[in-house]
Amino acid sequence: MPELPEVEVVRRSLEPQLRGSRIIRILAGQHPADILALPLEEFAREVEGRRITGLGRRGKTLLIDLDSGATVTVHLGMTGELSLVRPDEPCPSHHHLTFVLEQGRELRYRDIRRFGRIGLLRPGERNRLEARLGPEPLAPELTSERLHERLARHRRAIKALLLEQSFLAGVGNIYADEALFRAGLNPLRPAHSLNLEETRRLLAALREVLEEAIARRGTTIRNYRDGLGQPGENQARLQIYGRPPGSPCPVCGTPVERVVVAQRGTTFCPRCQPLLPTAAASRSGNAGSSGSSTG
Numbered sequence: 001m002p003e004l005p006e007v008e009v010v011r012r013s014l015e016p017q018l019r020g021s022r023i024i025r026i027l028a029g030q031h032p033a034d035i036l037a038l039p040l041e042e043f044a045r046e047v048e049g050r051r052i053t054g055l056g057r058r059g060k061t062l063l064i065d066l067d068s069g070a071t072v073t074v075h076l077g078m079t080g081e082l083s084l085v086r087p088d089e090p091c092p093s094h095h096h097l098t099f100v101l102e103q104g105r106e107l108r109y110r111d112i113r114r115f116g117r118i119g120l121l122r123p124g125e126r127n128r129l130e131a132r133l134g135p136e137p138l139a140p141e142l143t144s145e146r147l148h149e150r151l152a153r154h155r156r157a158i159k160a161l162l163l164e165q166s167f168l169a170g171v172g173n174i175y176a177d178e179a180l181f182r183a184g185l186n187p188l189r190p191a192h193s194l195n196l197e198e199t200r201r202l203l204a205a206l207r208e209v210l211e212e213a214i215a216r217r218g219t220t221i222r223n224y225r226d227g228l229g230q231p232g233e234n235q236a237r238l239q240i241y242g243r244p245p246g247s248p249c250p251v252c253g254t255p256v257e258r259v260v261v262a263q264r265g266t267t268f269c270p271r272c273q274p275l276l277p278t279a280a281a282s283r284s285g286n287a288g289s290s291g292s293s294t295g
């Protein structure tokens with residue numbers, strides 16, 4: 001499933017090609033209503049004739065800015081793909097929508113499982129998106145101190161919180177597991193139990209795994225492609241995500257374990273990612289409330 005790095009790679013691959021292009025027409029493919037957040041006619045009316053001024057990204061959402069001040073939002077869901085092609089390129093199956101561009105090019109959207117969504121923010125409606133999303137993990141404004149304050153408000157497992165887009169925008173199952181492994185943090189640790197030093201490790205690990213994945217043009221497990229049809233190369237570098245339970249940890253050789261957190265399969269190494277602080281507290285007779293105060 002495309003997460004922050006994959007959407008960022010799509011953005012970077014398409015932006016130089018799309019910036020300044022005019023959208024001549026919107027063409028419906030199969031079942032456009034399944035992926036459009038508004039009626040097709042209404043979408044076409046807002047978009048046709050408009051020029052693309054730039055491509056942005058917020059969390060896992062790609063933003064196509066138009067010269068009207070409106071923004072087309074594209075959420076790729078599980079299997080959504082945007083591709084820039086020539087009009088004579090045969091249309092693939094599961095193709096839902098085409099943006100016909102000037103200079104003989106088409107931007108096509110296909111989505112095998114149809115969990116993706118294309119919407120429209122009219123001028124001044126950007127806060128509708130912002131209201132649903134937490135900070136960007138790569139933004140310098142997000143400091144360890146600020147993240148620590150945010151973590152302190154939640155008792156849920158840290159893995160579950162990382163998946164929540166209103167807590168942090170852009171992280172999904174792959175990069176949450178990779179970051180927790182790299183930071184040596186157990187995915188079941190209650191979020192508020194992380195001290196500032198652990199939070200620093202977590203933020204640094206998150207940034208490393210996301211930036212490395214962008215540099216390798218994303219992770220292609222099944223069908224992710226960038227906007228020009230190229231698969232990513234990060235899948236070969238994943239350390240823990242997708243490793244079968246019982247197989248050796250790439251660092252210490254201990255059999256890795258799999259648990260389900262927030263309905264998502266979660267792989268971790270019980271030795272590199274111990275559930276330590278709470279276990280130590282209950283052994284000293286403090287069972288129940290594990291108030292790990294860290295100052």
Ligand SMILES: [Zn+2]
Nearest residue numbers: 249252269272
């Ligand atoms: Zn290990």
